[in-house]
Amino acid sequence: MMKIETIRNKNVSVRIPPSKAHTLRSLILASLSGGVSHIRNPLLGEDQLHLIESLKRLGVSITRDDQTITVEGSGGRFHPVETTLDCGESGVAMNFLTALACLSDRDVTLTGKPGLLKRPVGEIVSGVRQMGGAVEYAETEGYPPLLARVSGLSGGEAAMNGEKTSQYFSSLAIASPCAASDVTIVCRDDMAEKPYFDITLDMMRRFGVKAVNRDYKRIEIKAGQRYTACDIDVESDYSSASYFFAAAAIAGATVRMEGLAADSVQGDREILAYAEAMGCAVVRDGAFLTVSGGELTAIDASFRDTPDLVPTVAVMAAFARGTSRLRDVAHLQFKECDRIAAVRDGLGRLGVETSVDGKDLIVAGNPGGIRGAAVSSWDDHRIAMSFACAGLAVEGISIDNPDCVKKSFPDFWQRFSVFHA
Secondary structure, rough: EEOOOOOOOOOOEEEEOOHHHHHHHHHHHHHOOOOOOEEEOOOOHHHHHHHHHHHHOOEOOHHHOEEEEEEEHHHHHOOOOOOOOEOOOOOOHHHHHHHHHHEEEOOOOEEEEHHHHHHOOOHHHHHHHHHHOOEEEEOOOOOOEEEHHHHHHOOOOEEEEOOOOOOHHHHHHHHHHHOOOOOEEEEOOOOOOHHHHHHHHHHHHHHHOOEEEEEEEEEEEEEOOEEEEOOEOOOOOOHHHHEEEEEEEHOOOOOEEEEOOOOOHHHHHHHHHHHOOOOEEEEEEEEEEEEEOOOOEOEEEEEEOOHHHHHHHHHHHOOOEEEEEEEOOOOHOOOHHHHHHHHHHHHHHHOEEEEOOEEEEEEEOOOOOOOOOEEEEOOOOHHHHHHHHHOOOOOOOOOOOHHHHHHHHOOHHHHHHHHHO
16 A cells, blocks of 8 residues: 655656557567567556567567667567467457467467456457457457467458447457458447557558558558568657646646657547646647646546546546536446446545446546545556545545556656655
């Protein structure tokens, strides 16, 4: 259990860590490429380390130091040196490797930590099977562990539902150039988390493969394309930056952040708009973003494409005047934990009333009435970091399993300590 100290330093500067999504996709695309790629300024959280180890087990040569990962690509065909891939708690690793493991010349088992094995994978397995991949459930229908047979991918059309995550579509899109024929991926409903799919297509383009995105309903990838090695400088992560936005908002601080690209396609850039809508001042000056907290007001906004910001904004909403409605958040129950339940549990312990109305989370702001309490992280990095921000303004807040932040932000507590300098 870690006790969060209230804020002492209200004027701080911090450099934001590299993007989790960009690092993961760079690793996978470099592994499929012909030649040697260099990934500079990577994030080396637990998800990335599990993915690196899994790719190595697929026979990919990967070396790294603190600043650069060097990947010698497989050219689109894997030769596993071990047949069990441990994805840890990474949904990206599990979902993406479900398709890519079919490109191996040995059968491969995909598994992970208990939390990951509770996350449904039926949609991506169905999609891979429609493309000719042979994937079986090793234990429970619809859930990992999975057994990917030697099969390759024939191509053709694959239709899936996208209401839970866009990761299924990213997985098939990335694997599609390695299929025997053209691929069309169909989304039967409305794809959630579209900006993450945008990152996928942008990264594919940088590695030399074009995909046609027809309004997120049909994605077309021509056969015969090949990934080519390239060097990538990983941009900073707006999801990680969101905790410093929340800290400024909740504690009335001014935070100057370095490294956030103004032209980023990251969906979590929306934290700028959310913070401004709630009463913060946000100023960009070249490579720097400065956010200053003020009196917070309630927000009414959709989070369908920005699910990782829900815990952050929900905690901000607890300190705002009025009742906030965080719309379109039902898919959060399928993340590292049931994040809707986790947020409600944590806010309830702090004396904040919440409710669920259909697909929306309702937070009744309680500025001045929030109390200290022991908050469960639910072993979820985003829950831990979001509630840490509340501890800057309210005495007596503590969080269990603080090490869970290593999944996406390994040195979070070190950087967060700037508020106590």
